[in-house]
Amino acid sequence: MSTEDPSSRPRRSAPAALLAVTALCVLLLVSAVHPEANQVPAEGADDGLPVLRAAAEAEEETHYAAVRRVTGPEGRSASLRVANHPDRGIVFAPAGSEDEPFVVEASQALESLDDRLLEVLRETYRVVDAGRTELGGRSARLVEAVRADGTVAGRFWVDTDNDLLVGRTAYDRDGGAALSMNLTDLETGEGEWPDHAWTGQPWGEALEAGDREDLRSEGWELQEHLTWDLHLVDARATRHEGHKVVHAVYSDGLAQISLFLQRGKLETDHPTAPFGGYVGTEQGGAGISSGHDTIFGGDAGQYQTMWQADGFVFTVLADAPADLATSAVTALPSPEGSSGFWARVERGLDRMGPL
Amino acid sequence: MSSEHLGERLSALVDGELGPDEHERALIHLAKCEPCRFEADMTRRLKSRLHGLGEPEPDLDFMGRLSSLDGRSGQDGPNPFAPPLGGGFGAGPPLGSSRPLGGFPGDPDGPGGEPLAANTPGTAAPGEPPTAAEERGERGRSEFLAQLLTPFPGGRYAVAGAAVVTALLGTAFVAGGEAEDTPVVEPRLADFAVEHAVTSRHIPVETSPEAQETRAEAGAEQAGR
Numbered sequence: 001m002s003t004e005d006p007s008s009r010p011r012r013s014a015p016a017a018l019l020a021v022t023a024l025c026v027l028l029l030v031s032a033v034h035p036e037a038n039q040v041p042a043e044g045a046d047d048g049l050p051v052l053r054a055a056a057e058a059e060e061e062t063h064y065a066a067v068r069r070v071t072g073p074e075g076r077s078a079s080l081r082v083a084n085h086p087d088r089g090i091v092f093a094p095a096g097s098e099d100e101p102f103v104v105e106a107s108q109a110l111e112s113l114d115d116r117l118l119e120v121l122r123e124t125y126r127v128v129d130a131g132r133t134e135l136g137g138r139s140a141r142l143v144e145a146v147r148a149d150g151t152v153a154g155r156f157w158v159d160t161d162n163d164l165l166v167g168r169t170a171y172d173r174d175g176g177a178a179l180s181m182n183l184t185d186l187e188t189g190e191g192e193w194p195d196h197a198w199t200g201q202p203w204g205e206a207l208e209a210g211d212r213e214d215l216r217s218e219g220w221e222l223q224e225h226l227t228w229d230l231h232l233v234d235a236r237a238t239r240h241e242g243h244k245v246v247h248a249v250y251s252d253g254l255a256q257i258s259l260f261l262q263r264g265k266l267e268t269d270h271p272t273a274p275f276g277g278y279v280g281t282e283q284g285g286a287g288i289s290s291g292h293d294t295i296f297g298g299d300a301g302q303y304q305t306m307w308q309a310d311g312f313v314f315t316v317l318a319d320a321p322a323d324l325a326t327s328a329v330t331a332l333p334s335p336e337g338s339s340g341f342w343a344r345v346e347r348g349l350d351r352m353g354p355l
Numbered sequence: 356m357s358s359e360h361l362g363e364r365l366s367a368l369v370d371g372e373l374g375p376d377e378h379e380r381a382l383i384h385l386a387k388c389e390p391c392r393f394e395a396d397m398t399r400r401l402k403s404r405l406h407g408l409g410e411p412e413p414d415l416d417f418m419g420r421l422s423s424l425d426g427r428s429g430q431d432g433p434n435p436f437a438p439p440l441g442g443g444f445g446a447g448p449p450l451g452s453s454r455p456l457g458g459f460p461g462d463p464d465g466p467g468g469e470p471l472a473a474n475t476p477g478t479a480a481p482g483e484p485p486t487a488a489e490e491r492g493e494r495g496r497s498e499f500l501a502q503l504l505t506p507f508p509g510g511r512y513a514v515a516g517a518a519v520v521t522a523l524l525g526t527a528f529v530a531g532g533e534a535e536d537t538p539v540v541e542p543r544l545a546d547f548a549v550e551h552a553v554t555s556r557h558i559p560v561e562t563s564p565e566a567q568e569t570r571a572e573a574g575a576e577q578a579g580r
Contacts, residue, residue, distance in 0.1 A: 070557075080558065092558045104553050113554060181557070200553040234554060240543055247547075249554050258551040264540030302559055306542060315542050317551040345524055348531030 039228050040148050046122050048129040048143035051158050056114050058163035060086050063190040066183040067095070072302075073178045073322060082183075083191045091194055103197040109234075110202065113249070116233040121145060121253025124229050125153055132160065135167050136184055145254060151175060154254040162188060170254045170321055178321030179255065203247055207235040215246065220261055221312065226250050226331040230257065230324070250328060255320030257328045266308045307335035310351060360384075361391045369398045 065083040081098060083091040086106065093101040104110070121127060125145035133142045135157040145154040152175075157167035167182035207215070207222075212235055215222050224232050234249040246261040303318040303325040310333050318325040333350065361381055367373050368381045385392045552558045 090556060092552075094558070102552070102558055104556055110554070110556070200549045202553055203550060236550075240540075240546070243538070243540070245543075247550050247554075256551075256555045258547070258554065260542065260547045260550075262540055262542065264538045267539055267541065304544075306544075311537050313540055313542055315544065315547055317547060319551075319555050319557055341528070344531035345527045346531070348527030348529065351530050352527060 041124055041228075042126040042146055042148040044126040044128075044146075046127040048127040048156075049118065049122055051129055051141055051143050052118060052121070052127065052156060052165075054163045055156070055158045055165040056118065059084065059114075059165065060111065062086065062162060062164060062188060064162075064164065064186060064188045065191045066186040069180075069182055069184060071177070071180040073172070073176065085190070085193060088193060089199075091197065093194075101194045101197045103194070103199045105199055105201050107201055109206065113202075113234050117251055117253055117256075119253075120231045120233055120251055123231070124252050125254075130155075133157070135182065138166060138186075140166060153252075157182070159186075168254075172321040172323050179319060202234075203236040203238040205237040207237055207246065211235075219310065219312075220246060221310070221314075221332060222246060222248055222261065223331075226257075226259075227327045230328055230331075252324065255318070255324055257316060257318040257320050257325060259328070259332070260315040260317075262313050263311060264308075264313050265311070266306075266313055305329055309333035309335055360388060361395070365391060365395050365398060369395060369402060 063085060065081070067079050068082045069077055069079050071077040079095045081091075081093045081095065085091070089103050089105040091101050091103050093099075125147060128144045128146055130142040130144045133140055139160045140157040141160055143156040143158065144152050145156075147153050151173070152171055154168065154170045156165060158164070159166045164183070164186070166186065167180070169180040170178050172178045212222050212224075212232075222232075222235065226232075229252040230250040231252070232248055233251045234247075236247045238245055238247075240262070243262060243264070248259045248261065250257045250259065303320065303322065304316065306313065306315040308314070312333075314332055316325070316329055316332075318328065320328075361368065361384060364373065364377070364381060368378065373381060385395060548559065
């Protein structure tokens with residue numbers, strides 16, 4: 001027979017009950033963040049992929065000039081003239097500023113990037129040939145990128161006469177059109193090459209798998225996947241004032257997100273406070289930047305944000321749906337917006353990693 | 356003093372037990388007698404070393420456990436493992452100090468003895484060794500401290516856990532500090548924008564009022580599909 005005081009039993013079992021409740025809460029939280037049904041690669045026949053490959057080849061072989069119309073998530077549109085010279089590059093000139101063109105010079109690096117983008121599209125979505133349709137009065141073949149749950153993530157229109165990609169739209173997870181581009185006033189044939197142009201080429205130092213592994217071992221946040229659908233498709237580096245800057249390109253095959261990494265920290269008077277440590281957009285990448293419009297200039301489906309964490313400065317530029325840009329930003333280390341005790345402890349735990 | 360050696364008086368000389376005259380005569384003999392001088396020196400050294408050994412110190416941990424055993428027996432009633440004389444091992448008188456049969460002369464328990472007032476609690480003279488009551492007080496304070504750490508089963512694990520958490524927080528606080536040599540950088544956003552435009556093959560564009568007016572006809576077809 002026990003001589004234990006019965007009134008003391010509830011108190012002694014309280015820690016055990018608390019532990020059980022905590023474990024249950026953790027279990028529920030873990031199960032709550034499990035990937036949703038549509039957050040997995042879509043399987044099935046990719047019968048639309050040959051159509052897109054043909055369009056990529058036509059881009060490398062066909063001279064043309066057209067007007068590219070870009071429409072953002074709020075329906076705001078903007079236009080620029082484009083002229084494709086397969087051997088030399090693509091000329092861009094915003095409407096009304098044709099005398100200040102920007103040229104992306106042709107390079108093997110960009111052709112390889114196109115191949116990887118198509119491969120990522122195939123890995124992430126089911127690429128379906130949806131048949132013939134019309135776009136702007138032109139006959140086109142419609143190709144759809146379908147998620148695992150059957151919703152459409154993107155559409156491509158390929159001109160049936162010349163195999164050129166004349167339209168593309170990326171949709172957010174709610175089904176809204178997030179970013180659209182289509183070509184109008186299309187004319188094939190070799191046009192003029194500008195006498196004076198601002199030119200650009202990809203940064204010269206390509207980072208192969210071994211280089212990326214070395215950088216990761218040195219603390220660089222250069223992940224192969226940001227999220228289940230954002231794959232690293234290209235990584236390059238250059239030097240600014242002697243310090244290495246890395247450019248990592250992530251894509252789901254429909255949109256591109258550029259992540260720029262460099263060691264260092266921002267100025268203490270940098271305006272990080274208004275957006276919880278993020279500069280340029282609201283926390284998580286949502287919202288259109290107003291901080292760097294004069295530098296980046298765009299406001300049609302383009303996102304940009306900058307912050308510091310773990311001894312690095314992160315800058316994200318994205319031509320992507322807002323939810324995709326948000327998932328990319330939140331997959332990276334959180335900004336160091338506070339110097340308080342718990343913020344420092346949290347930062348230290350992050351740096352220590354799993355014990 | 357004769358020319359004989361000191362013999363047994365040598366030990367008394369070393370112990371200082373000789374009378375003044377005997378002591379004077381012994382010293383005169385030592386001045387003349389080399390063997391006795393040597394023996395006196397050796398005897399002095401031997402006694403000195405024996406005195407330097409002192410008494411063995413009791414093991415504190417062992418004594419602590421004995422004390423707790425004693426205290427617990429007082430709290431929980433009779434201890435079935437207690438020695439029949441009561442109290443723990445070592446609590447009784449040392450061996451050889453037991454009272455002889457018939458008692459000591461003047462022993463109150465013995466024949467013709469009288470009560471000993473000094474045995475009454477609280478009447479110990481200053482400077483005397485602590486009484487049993489004082490020892491119980493000291494033991495009670497140490498037991499109070501021990502009970503503070505064990506208010507519930509697993510208390511020592513809670514203390515260990517708190518120490519681990521404190522160490523973890525301290526380590527994380529240090530690790531979360533900002534490196535002094537981290538350079539201040541100003542990202543070249545213009546260069547980043549160009550690099551992004553090159554890889555995405557798209558340049559940022561500003562929307563114009565005219566373009567916004569025509570947005571319905573521009574994007575409706577693609578967005579509505």
